[in-house]
Amino acid sequence: MKDFSYLRAASAEEASRAAQQAGAMLLAGGTTLLDLAKCGVTEPDTVVDITRLAGLDTINVGEGGLTIGALATMSAVADHPEVKTQFPAIAQSLSLAASAQLRNMATIGGNLLQRTRCAYFRDPQAFPACNKRAPGSGCSALGGVTRNHAVLGTSEKCIATYPGDLAVALVAFDAVVDLGTRQVPVDDFFLPYGEAPERETLLQPGEIIRGITVPASVAARQSVYLKVRDRQSYEFAAASAAVGLELEADGRTVSDIHVALGGVATKPWRALAVEQALIGKALDADLVRSASRLSMEGAVSHGDNAYKIELAPRVVARAILQLAPSLGDLA
């Protein structure tokens, strides 16, 4: 690891100013930053520690919805009683992520900004070509081992999966990122890869995530985060789905539905096509399954990851069916 200087910021303004300097990086829980520094992927000159900033670790559930400070830990949010009941998909997305030790260290702001697990991205010595790390250098993953790579949102430049879980639930429920001077919907916060995979978010140098707000809704209250992976715990998603569902009084007709996918796309992936196919419809299992397939519109496989195209719609369908118990024990 390269030598760096360390600055403990006393205020958000100080942190922001320091972080604008070239080579400066913010440090929250450090579970992404240090990990990547050890791989030689990030080499900060200055690390600006924001963990002592006051007032950024609050969690509030009110009439309007949920607000989470950027410095709240993953475990604090996951275990928050009202988050668990009012926003179950959000609590679950966190408790199913990483390990207990990591969740105790890691913050919500840092969580959004975690980087891809693409093995080529993380091994600069052996694989110099990586457009995300070194723009224009090429993509080592293409033609390599791609079991965990994305099938949605990829470009010729990069096929790396966005690995996080929380952001998937946030995208599903129209959360907004609070950057202090501006408020950005999470879905816009994460950029599509296109030509510039090195640009992953709208965040500008020196901008600090202050927090996240999630509007209250019936669908958010009746939600689930379903994460599928080979290992029972402590693994990133092979495919995951955040789903919220509001049904009419008949218990079958969809009045509101939110669907997003994780583990399969280059950014947290809202599946509007699935939502549109089901809204206003009376659910049955076949309908749910066929509508869930729409989530894979435009999906491209790269060999090893072809299974995701089959798996992800099944995860979406199961998540929806779990929320509609009147359809019988289909889940």
Added chain:
Amino acid sequence: MTIMAPRKFGDSSDGVVGGRQTRFEGDLKVTGAAKYALEHPVENLAHGVLVPSTIPAGRVVSVDMQAALASPGVLLVLTPEDDFGMRVATDWGGNRPDEPYYPLSREVRYNGEPVAAVIAESREQAVAAAKLIRVTYEEAPHVASLDDPNAGEGNLLEHLSASWGDAEAAYAAAPVKVEAEYKTPREYHVAMEPHGLTAKWDGDQLTVWEPSQWSHGMARSYAEWFGLPFENVHLISPFIGGGFGSKGAALAHGAVAAFAARKLGRPVKLALTRPQNFTGYGGRAATRQTIKLGATQDGVLQAIVHRGASETSTYGVWPEQTGAATPIMYKVENLSSEHRVVPVNTVTPGALRGPGKNPSAFGIETAMDELAAQLGMDPLELRLKNYADRDYQSGKPWSTRRLREAMTEGAEAFGWSKRNHAPRSMRDGRTLIGWGMACGTFPVIQAPSEAMIRILGNGRVEVVSGAIDMGQGTYTILAQTAAEIFGVPVDQVEVHLGDSRMPGSAIAGGSMLAGSILGAVHKAASAARDELIGLALSEPSSPLRDTGANTLTFSGGRVSVGGEGPSLTLPELMQSLGRDVLEIRRNTLPDGASMEDQHQAWTTMAKVEGPTMGEYSMHSWCAHFAEVRVDEDFGTVRLSRMVSAFDCGRLYNPRMVESQWRGGIIMGIGQALLEEGLVDMRNGRTVNNNVADYLVPTNADVPDIQVISVGVPDYNASALGGKGVGEVGIVGVAPAIANAVFHATGKRVRELPVTLEKLI
């Protein structure tokens, strides 16, 4: 190394061989007081890091180290240009080519091979400087893995072939046939403790703190490398944070650190990074094998034809012998088995828990399940029907083989009789449930060892041996053995292990250590007791002299004549004899073995004996029963229950043994469902070379595991009647789980691991 203050935990069977004494050094480990090699404090340390190659094959043309040398704190940069002045050391097979040894190779033979090293004042400085090194290569064509189209058929290893009867003809004539190909990927040890060491010179004396499964063997390598007398090397390894076969040999990084320490005249610490641990010592080689089974309509085996291959490196032969278990599992009059090795650009693969037997069992035990399915027969019944009454390969009788008992008692505990043998016959909503079974085996391997017993004036009994404890329980069972012989509580015993200056011992590998070292400790302790008895009955100062007895009893902490009359504690006896210490050293070599024989016995594999070198065929056996739950939509497999029954002869400490069996089974769960080194075919690199991406089971993946012992003492296998316990636990786990997956889903997965994409 002294193990301080062992505690007694009040178990009624404490201090007796066969008792459930808790781990002797357990509190040192859970409190963090146990010092592992890299934690050993050494003053004035310099820190080394390796620079691994990033190409799979070719030559190092030049190494530009100017920037690295100018980097802060850098003391030394080593490259293939350096004259190491070292000689090749003897390998496990006893070969020692008379050649110079270059731990940093000019010829690159695999991706990740060390081609340079940087030594600096701090590890961070060394890491930073290592990044500045520019290596220019001349690349050569490579073969990435066994699956590489250019890998070819490989080379037949004739000494591994087995053949009797006419297998092909019997197969052709058999009314029921099964033929399939089975594959296992590269798997890795991923011990929690990484490879690494601190090397320190005092003149021409080298001290090495390094985790070791074989203190004497590794010290010998260092001595041979540097042309030193064996005595000049002192390797210290009191605790090992997991070895699983990877820490039985001195490796290139050790040579680099020791060389650098000598060159700099100061101690050097070098620890491999987690990715480097994937190439520092080879993992289990990838294998493939085809098996043909011929049987009668009622399930009597007629023929087994086995053709297997495993990958090896371009510069060494390590056969991961796919036919290791195949010939001895069943009664069969016609068998043919061959194994090939296929050289590819990898580090030479190595020993990983249950080498050979493990992939072999995956093949034969899956094939037997396929045969049972084809016959519509209970796989348990099929195995019992073809039960081997003797070893058909060597023709020798079994010493003990309670595999039948393992199968039937395991089946009973599992509830196997309730199994509906049709696939997909059990479900719970979208979850398919399956039950599978498979058997496993591991040979009894024997080797001599040496031990010293020291009785101190204060009555403490010391057991001293170079044998090591990497968690198997060596400390514990040696303390129990000595405590039993001297009739004292275990807390009166001290055990000193893991040091090449102590009496020699077999390697902690091949499941041979317990049987070997216990024999030596038992012999030395018995001799020490006899000596004490002789002195107590003859020395004028001894109160026991006038009893007229011809022997004495050691029990309840006292020495007496059969518990009658005067009795003394050990310290009282020592005091009456005027002795501060009584020291006895014994080995289990034939009487009169020369010093040279002894040295050879502790430092090479020359005296190691296989399972059929005597009158009998000797092996441990096991039967595993697994229940899996498979999500029908997602293909995810969760093991929900496991019962395993073992014949490992006598258990010296059932608590330690059960823990070893469970450990092996848990590793088997990883092998069955998760573990796979993913090789990039373009450059031969294992890309998931870290513990976030190379998945081993977490607690959540491990269900209740019931283990059962059905063994009886086997005194052919070892002096005290035990057979090996360390490796057999993993053998057969993967096929039991894969067979359960078939029973659940009707899908036969013949390629490990059974990941979700293979089932959806």
